[in-house]
Amino acid sequence: MxxxxxxxxxxxxxxxxxxxxxxxxxxxxxxxxxxxxxxxxxxxxxxTGQEQIMQNVLVGYDGSQSARQAVAFAVDLAKRFDARLHVLVVARAPDWGAIELERRELVEHELRHANEVLTDLKATLASDGEHPEFDLIVGQPAKEIVLYAEQHDIDHLVVGHRGRTPFDRWLIGSVARQVLAYAPCAVTIVRDPAMFKKRRAKAAHQPADEIPFE
Structure with a gap:
């Protein structure tokens, strides 16, 4: 049969x-x-059609223009998938080579800056009716972003690209590159369109062999 x-x-x-x-x-x-x-x-x-494809979206924020673009992208992404939005600000810890007093002062300075950018972002998003989950951590940005994504079941991670020259996209130490290499989920790196408009305008007045060394 x-x-x-x-x-x-x-x-x-x-x-x-x-x-x-x-x-x-x-x-x-x-x-x-x-x-x-x-x-x-x-x-x-x-x-059967009822599963939520994306539940948690994380965006790393440091107050830079590319980070603002990343937040805008993450807000839209979370809305599209009805996902929970997490915003993480990392106050950069100094290298271990610094003496204890210097480390304490540097950490305090980084925390003040982190709190300022976080307060500004909270106000901006609240005015738009957005109320994500905010967190502030002291540490190395790339490491803390990846650990946060692992601990909070993040489905999609968004960070800004802070490159200032054409070579920055290949720097091993860049936060975006390390996050892309070690994140446990999908990653989107958002570039600042204004930065590239300025770069193209500057490149138009330079010989081609000089552009990578601007």
């Missing part, structure tokens, strides 16, 4: 990314005594 193969049908991305339900999947028939065949059924999860 043979079973006809099911006719394949096309599935859209929306129909694939759905929530779990149950259906019956028929295993191959097994013979019973006397030659009869028994069909064994088991329940497996399928998608």
């Amino acid at each position: 043979t079973f006809p193969m099911p006719t394949p049908r096309s599935l859209s991305r929306t129909s694939i990314l759905q929530s779990e339900a149950t259906t019956t999947d028929f295993a191959p028939p097994t013979p019973r005594s006397g030659g009869a065949l028994a069909v064994q059924a088991r329940h497996i999860p399928v998608r």
Whole structure:
């Protein structure tokens, strides 16, 4: 006895990314005594259309123009997927080479700056009716952003690109590059359009072999 193969049908991305339900999947028939065949059924999860594709979006913010662009992108992304938006500000900790007194003063300075940019952003987003979850951490920005994403089940991470020259996009120590390398989720790096307009305008008046060294 043979079973006809099911006719394949096309599935859209929306129909694939759905929530779990149950259906019956028929295993191959097994013979019973006397030659009869028994069909064994088991329940497996399928998608039904109610699953939330993206639940948590994180944006790293430092007050720079590219970070502002990143926040705007993250707000729109969270709205599109009805996701929870997290905003993380990291007060950069000094290198261990600094003496204790210098470290304390540097941390206090970074915390003041971080609180200022965070307060300004809260006011700006509140005026637009946005109330994400805010957090401020002291540490190395790339490391803290990645750890936060791991600990809060972030589905999509957004950071700004702070490059000032064409070579900055390849710098190993850049925050954006380290986040891209180690993040546990999808990452979007947002560039500041105004910066590239200025760069193109400047490049138009320079010889081509001098542009990378601006």
